[in-house]
Amino acid sequence: MIEFRTLANGHPDLAHSPLLRAALLTMQYAQKHGTIGLTKTKSFKRAFVHWAVEHFDWPGKSAEEMFRYNKVINEYEFPPLEVLHYMLISLRLGRHFKGEFQLTKQGAHLGEDAGRLFAKLIPYFLFQIDHASYARLDERPFGEWDIWMNVINVEADHGTTEAALFETFYGEPEDWHTVGWRDMAAFSSCVFRPLEWAGLLTETRDDGVGKHVCHVFKTPLWRSALKLDTDDMLRPISVQ
Incomplete structure (x- = not known):
């Protein structure tokens, strides 16, 4: 829920x-x-x-x-x-x-x-x-928001990467340099981008030579605005 x-x-x-x-x-x-x-x-x-x-x-x-x-x-x-x-x-x-x-x-x-x-x-x-429509895509990722958001709630609680989350959902270690880049693009455009536009996730990108890594973090708005089934699975954030 x-x-x-x-x-x-x-x-x-x-x-x-x-x-x-x-x-x-x-x-x-x-x-x-x-x-x-x-x-x-x-x-x-x-x-x-x-x-x-x-x-x-x-x-x-x-x-x-x-x-x-x-x-x-x-x-x-x-x-x-x-x-x-x-x-x-x-x-x-x-x-x-x-x-x-x-x-x-x-x-x-x-x-x-x-x-x-x-x-x-x-x-x-x-x-x-329909997030695929304004992204000008034909592909849409398999899944539903209840599952996506409850899993992201846990996996991204202390930060993760786009590729790691994709693998969590679909079991295939794809990235932007593999044949699965189209599936990654659909997932990014229809899940990550809407959550970023909403202000619930934020992304940082590493674009080095031969490297393209997208790091994903929950914003404070995610924590204050959302109530999810997996909230009781979250680990406290340690303060050094």
Whole structure:
């Protein structure tokens, strides 16, 4: 079983969630300006997309990096915004009206309460969104969230690697240099990346010569926001 605790507005651990931060910024922008302009295909207009790229401070997608090769960026080229836009509409926190995006009453209310917004947004993102779709993948990993998260809860409690976790679930010691790299990519895109976007995991990468190792750690938000069946299996963190 996976249970999300509702954290108080202003809880410091909420700052670990890139997706929550992006949602709050988008909702605050919509509140300040009244609406956000839409294209004919009902995507956010480029002016807002550029603002989002500059302000979201998205892991691995800095504004400098994104604008280095593309001076014009559309919504579909910035997946975090594309996914967030879809969720705000699906959860009825925002709506399209006369060629504009505007917040609903519920959206305006939750935009002022980060803890309740996290509890609304993140479970929907993790468990209802097709993560392979925005990752532009055909493959999806075999498994389900209840098992993935309860195992990661234990295995990553003191840090682990992406390859080690993959082997724990699937019994094959694959990495990015083996024929199983496609399976690793699907697992990374559909499990690790969503948990990182949610702010529950953080990753560091070693990219040396002939080496690509991804280290995985639980964030403080994982510990404060989640209640899992395997919590009683965790070892205390020793303080030196």
